[in-house]
Amino acid sequence: MAQTLSPRAILERLVAFPTVSSDSNLDLIDWVETYLQGHGITCHRHWNDDGDKAALFAHVGPEIAGGVVLSGHTDVVPVEGQDWVTDPYTLxxxxxxxxxxxxxxxxxxxxxxxxxMVEAQKKGVTRPLQIALSFDEEIGCTGAEGLAKAMQILPKASDVIVGEPTELRAVLGHKGFVSFDVQMQGFEVHSSILQTGVSAIMYGAKLIEWCNQVNDAQAAATPQGMAAFFDPPYTNVHVGMITGGTAHNITAKDCRFAVGFRVVPGESLDQWRAAFEEARAKLEATMQAVRPETAIVATEMFDLPPFAPEADNTAEQLVRQLTGDNSDGFVSYGTEASHFQNAGYKVVVCGPGNIDVAHQPNEFITTAQFEEGQRFMERLLARLT
Structure with a gap:
């Protein structure tokens, strides 16, 4: 039997692996798999298409349905350009x-x-406990959908706890997301005769202005349904970066930017896809009336369905019993919860730590929150035993 490590010792090992989303996470997955297998826990992997990343999942307890899944992601955001006081990969x-x-x-x-998981194996839980560690959460939660499907080889659990940092409060819903890479293809002429060409930048600005108009209209409308629980209480659209152009006196041949929609539960990604496509096609027709060679190419980068609260959510009930929290938590950022929800699980988001320090230089979790997280797990194990 392998040595049993404390949560703090395990965290030290995990932080030491620089699992930035652009790189492989296999060193971390290898370590976790070896550690769990050393305690008699059979592990399974779900691989990405390139074979350089893997998710890990495992089952402890009787081979029956109705267990609880502890869901986390293994990837982190980069540290480049951030002013860290300590080595970011040393706890x-x-x-x-x-x-x-x-x-x-x-x-x-x-x-x-x-x-x-190791404690559950040692104690001999009578209700199963499962773990699901994903990849590529930080770049659109793109690894979780396949992971949720791969886990069907296990007895189907009923409840999923997605452990994003909520200070151990229950989060019942979050916005969805759909993002497009937009490439404006203009036609270059001297700027003194710009009416004979098509500036990719200036027409790109028209599409960005459409985004501004959407936000203005959304902000002015009365929030409907579940939207009222969110901040802001509506679907919004954002453009964060833009590049393009060759010289000051040439109409820009190229312009590129990303457009992202954060969609409230109760609205669909498809309706916002359709609205954006209508605006894109209308503007492209205007460009092509001047120069038919021009175009607006919008490529969807990723999507994440909204996570919607639901009645009789046994995962929510379980977390409220473990924490005593009775607040109604809704957040505008995305998590992997919606992928598990769409796979037929009852889901709640709840974990130690504060989201405000995530992605920041000198990211930390307080020892008090980490210790409370351990007590949360101890109470969960007591209910499963």
Missing amino acids: VERDGRLYGRGSTDMKGFDALAIWA
Whole structure:
């Protein structure tokens, strides 16, 4: 039997793996798999298409349905350009805080989940416990959908706890997301005769202005349905980066930017896809009336369905019993919860740490939150035993 590590020791190991989404996570997955297998836990992998990343999932307890899944992601955001006081890949404790990339988002929860799996194996739980560690959450939650499907080889659990940092409060819903890479293809002429050409930048500005008009109209409307629970209480659209152009006196041949919609539950991604396509096609026709060679190419990069609250959510009930939290939590950022919900699980988002320090330099989780996270797991294990 392998040595049993404390949650803190496991977190130290996890933080040490620089699992930025652009790189492989296999060193971390290898370590977790070896550790769990050393305690008699059979692990399974779900691979990405390139074979350089893997998700890991496992089952402890009787081979029956109705268990609980602890869901976390293994990837983290980059540290380049950030002013870190400590080595981001070394867990450092100072003044009641555990510093390190991913300590809050979300290797803190991952460490607690790994610890809980070993404890569940030792205790002999009568209701199963499962773990699901994904890849590529930070770049659109693109790994979770396949993971949820791959887990069907296990006895189907009923409840999923997605351990994003909520300070151990229950989150019942979040916005969805759909994003497009937009390439404006103009026609170059001297700017003194710009009416004979098509500036990709200036027409791109028209499409961006459409985004502004959508936001203005959404903000002015009375919130409907579940939208009222969110901040802001409506679907909004955002353009964060833009590039293009050759010279000041040439109409731009190229312009490129990304357009992203954050969609409230109760509205569909498809309706916003359709609205954007209508605006794109209308503007493209205007461009082509001047120069038929021009175009607007919009390529969907990724999508994430909204996570909607639902009645009789047994995962929510379980977390409320474990934490005593009775608040109604709704967030505008996305998580993997919606993919598990669409796969037929009851889902709640709840984990230690504060989302406000996620992705920041000197990311940390307080020792108090981490210790409370361990007590959360202990209470869960008591209910499963």
